[in-house]
Amino acid sequence: ADDLANYRVTLNLDHRLDQRRYNVPVTTKVAAVWVEGNERRKFEPSVTIYGNNRTRKCIQPFYGYYDPLSYPLFFPRGESGWHQGLPKDKITMEAANDHHGDDPDWNSMIRVSVRDYYCYKFQMRHGIFNPILHGRRLFQQFAVDMYIKVESSRLDYVRNNQKEIRADLYQGLMDSIQARESPASAVGKRTVLPASFVGGGRNMKRRYMDAIALVQKYGKPDVFLTMTSNPKWDEITREFEPGQTPQDRPDLVVRVFRAKLEDLKKQLFEKHILGKVIAHVYVVEFQKRGTFC
Incomplete structure (x- = not known):
């Protein structure tokens, strides 16, 4: 300027x-x-x-x-x-x-x-x-900061488009009465997350009901398979710049894990290495290692 x-x-x-x-x-x-x-x-x-x-x-x-x-x-x-x-x-x-x-x-x-x-x-x-x-650590901060920006933009869209997701069916005075909220200050308009919003209450409930429906139709699962990411995989370490550690490159760690996950799904669902799969459910979790005294 x-x-x-x-x-x-x-x-x-x-x-x-x-x-x-x-x-x-x-x-x-x-x-x-x-x-x-x-x-x-x-x-x-x-x-x-x-x-x-x-x-x-x-x-x-x-x-x-x-x-x-x-x-x-x-x-x-x-x-x-x-x-x-x-x-x-x-x-x-x-x-x-x-x-x-x-x-x-x-x-x-x-x-x-x-x-x-x-x-x-x-x-x-x-x-x-x-x-x-x-x-390095500034990259971690930048990634977290930008993720918040991405998630905030999604929440802003949901907040500004409540009519399109038919939020009037899930909010209002009747919801407050059913929740037994007697104080007038507790009665208000709620912003409802659609079922497509990952991590929202409706999304989690829908995924749970889908999993239960599969069990009801096909019976209990036969295989419980766990895949754990290893930051010392060769595909990760060989891409490091001199002096870098897995903590410095979270983008590389999750990218390699994603590629290996997709390959495992192909081995299971297309090549049938454990037999023909008629139904499956899987989830990706991020866990933090802790120490106990």
Whole structure:
């Protein structure tokens, strides 16, 4: 911008904050904390710009300059990150900002989704240096931060399209009465997650009922098979850069695990290495190793 000299960038300069949280990390894992009751809050901005006249501007995660301001080491040239109007290849910016942009089908055809954008950023390309894949713990933080952005965009869509998922059938005064909520403050409008939203209550119930239906029709399962990911697989370790560990490359670990999972499914369901499969159910779990005293 022409008036760039009139602004300054402030990063966590509030002295009331606990500065210990900004010390050098002592663990190899990064996690996100979701506070109960914050379901209706937007993603909190982490970068604030103040003008010389003390005007304040919060950088929202769906702005193109959120990523370079939050992670300057990954965007040293100030490249724009993902934004809602990012066009696909061979699509002009004018077409991406066309009035049809409110149509989900039109939007998916001409605009890059937040998920597709960060899948692209995490790709390995021979001969091209990707600073994100060399960020180690900062890469972990970036991955968690961007996943929250992806999940927030999905929740925003659900929140803004309650009529399309027929949420009126699952909310309202009758639901509150059936739940025996007598205080008036407890009666309100609920945001309902569709059954297609992975991890939601309806999605989990549907998967459970499907599994029970298979047992009811075909009987108890004959084989219980467990596959565990090993971060020391040769397919993972041989792709490391010098000095890297499995904790530094979570993208590589999950990518190899996914490939091996798909190969195992092909061996079981197409090549029938354990016999012909008439029904199956499987789930992928992420477990954290703990120590006991």
